[in-house]
Amino acid sequence: MLASRFRAPIAVRSHAPLSDDHIRAAAPSIFAQEAHASRSQRYAYIPTSEVLTALRQQGFQPFMACQTRVRDQDKTAHTKHMLRLRHASQIEAKEANEIVLLNSHDGSSAYQMMAGVFRFVCANGMVFGDTVNDIRLRHSGDVIDNVIEGAFRVLADFQAVDRSRDGMQALTLNAGEQNAFAHAALALKYDTAQAPAPVTEAQILAPRRLDDAKGDLWTTFNRVQENMIRGGLNARSATGKRTRTREVQGIDQNVKLNRALWLLAEEMRRLKA
Numbered sequence: 001m002l003a004s005r006f007r008a009p010i011a012v013r014s015h016a017p018l019s020d021d022h023i024r025a026a027a028p029s030i031f032a033q034e035a036h037a038s039r040s041q042r043y044a045y046i047p048t049s050e051v052l053t054a055l056r057q058q059g060f061q062p063f064m065a066c067q068t069r070v071r072d073q074d075k076t077a078h079t080k081h082m083l084r085l086r087h088a089s090q091i092e093a094k095e096a097n098e099i100v101l102l103n104s105h106d107g108s109s110a111y112q113m114m115a116g117v118f119r120f121v122c123a124n125g126m127v128f129g130d131t132v133n134d135i136r137l138r139h140s141g142d143v144i145d146n147v148i149e150g151a152f153r154v155l156a157d158f159q160a161v162d163r164s165r166d167g168m169q170a171l172t173l174n175a176g177e178q179n180a181f182a183h184a185a186l187a188l189k190y191d192t193a194q195a196p197a198p199v200t201e202a203q204i205l206a207p208r209r210l211d212d213a214k215g216d217l218w219t220t221f222n223r224v225q226e227n228m229i230r231g232g233l234n235a236r237s238a239t240g241k242r243t244r245t246r247e248v249q250g251i252d253q254n255v256k257l258n259r260a261l262w263l264l265a266e267e268m269r270r271l272k273a
Contacts, residue, residue, distance in 0.1 A: 011066030011249075017088075018062045027067035027081045029105060036078040036106035046111045048103045052083065058155070060085040060099060063118070068108075068251055078105040082251050086118060095119050095165070097158045100127055102251065113150050115157050116258075117165070119222060127258040168218035168265060171272045178205055178220050181268055185224045188260045198235035199245060204228055217272070221265040228257065 012018065012026035024031055030052070035045040052062065067081035083101040090096035095117050102112040116127045173181065182201035190197040204227040205220070207213045212223050227233060231247040248254050 010069060011064065013064040015063075015091075018065060023062060023065040023083075027065045027083075028077050029067045029079045029081045030065060030083065032078050032105040034105075036075060039105075039107055043107065045105065046103060048081065048083070048101070048105075051101065051103075052085075055085055055099065059087050059089070061088055063098075066251065075106045075108075080104040080106075080109040080251060082255075084116065084118065097161055099154055100255075102255070113154050114255075115154050115161050117161065127255050127262065164266065164269070165218060167269055167273070168221060169216050171217040171269060172215050173217055173220055173268075173272070174215070177268070177272075178215065181217075181220055181264065182224055184264055185228065185261055188264065189228060189257060195238045198237060198243070199233050203233050217265060217269060221261065225258065225261050228261070229254065 010026050012022055014022065020031070030048045032047070032049075035043050039045075062083050062085045064084040065081070068079050070076060070079045081103060084098045085101070086096040086098045098116040098118050100114045100116040102109055102114075114127055179201050182205045185204065186192060186197040186199070186201065204224050206227065207223055208226060212219055228245075229248045231245040233245045235243050235245050237243050248257055
């Protein structure tokens with residue numbers, strides 16, 4: 001079962017680029033001026049605010065920011081945070097490629113940069129798996145040059161993202177294949193070997209809008225991803241109690257589940273192709 005050791009984050013998302021004031025209100029740790037006092041001299045501080053400035057200079061703007069809630073209030077200004085940025089040229093597109101940036105200034109996370117896609121119709125982002133560069137840097141040594149280089153590597157990988165998406169859109173799944181995809185997706189999130197999942201394959205395959213009733217792999221992937229991430233489905237607990245599935249809010253949990261679903265979709269694409 002995929003789980004997060006972080007509590008639900010504080011988040012802000014907008015259809016227009018976020019200003020520094022908007023970001024700071026939801027995720028002040030992005031603008032930490034130094035590492036947390038608990039870090040040793042060997043800890044290399046990677047300022048997220050400077051990375052944000054560099055990406056803005058390349059035409060990318062932040063549209064989502066969040067940070068984890070922490071019990072130790074002393075770490076609020078340095079804790080783990082996430083930014084999602086996309087290029088201004090893609091604001092009106094149906095789907096926009098995004099840079100997904102994870103970092104912390106208290107040692108709770110390595111610096112990480114990934115490629116993602118934001119789907120405007122459902123206001124839900126997905127993170128891609130091992131088919132694209134996943135830039136990870138430890139907070140040690142001379143890292144600033146590697147941060148900038150990593151950003152350009154992720155930007156270059158957007159072509160691979162587009163090819164994968166086009167390939168999924170070109171493949172039609174029959175009802176049995178869609179059900180098999182949903183069954184595997186439930187096993188990614190729930191320990192179905194120990195107990196049945198709280199929801200059924202039909203529930204996570206159900207479209208939330210008419211345009212999502214299509215049978216191609218990309219749309220099937222999107223339906224499953226949205227239903228599992230956003231939650232709100234009628235469910236039954238292991239004891240049979242009626243309940244509803246929760247939205248996946250934790251940063252770690254969201255990224256892990258998104259990437260696992262992407263890899264599952266990629267494997268289905270390879271099998272069908």
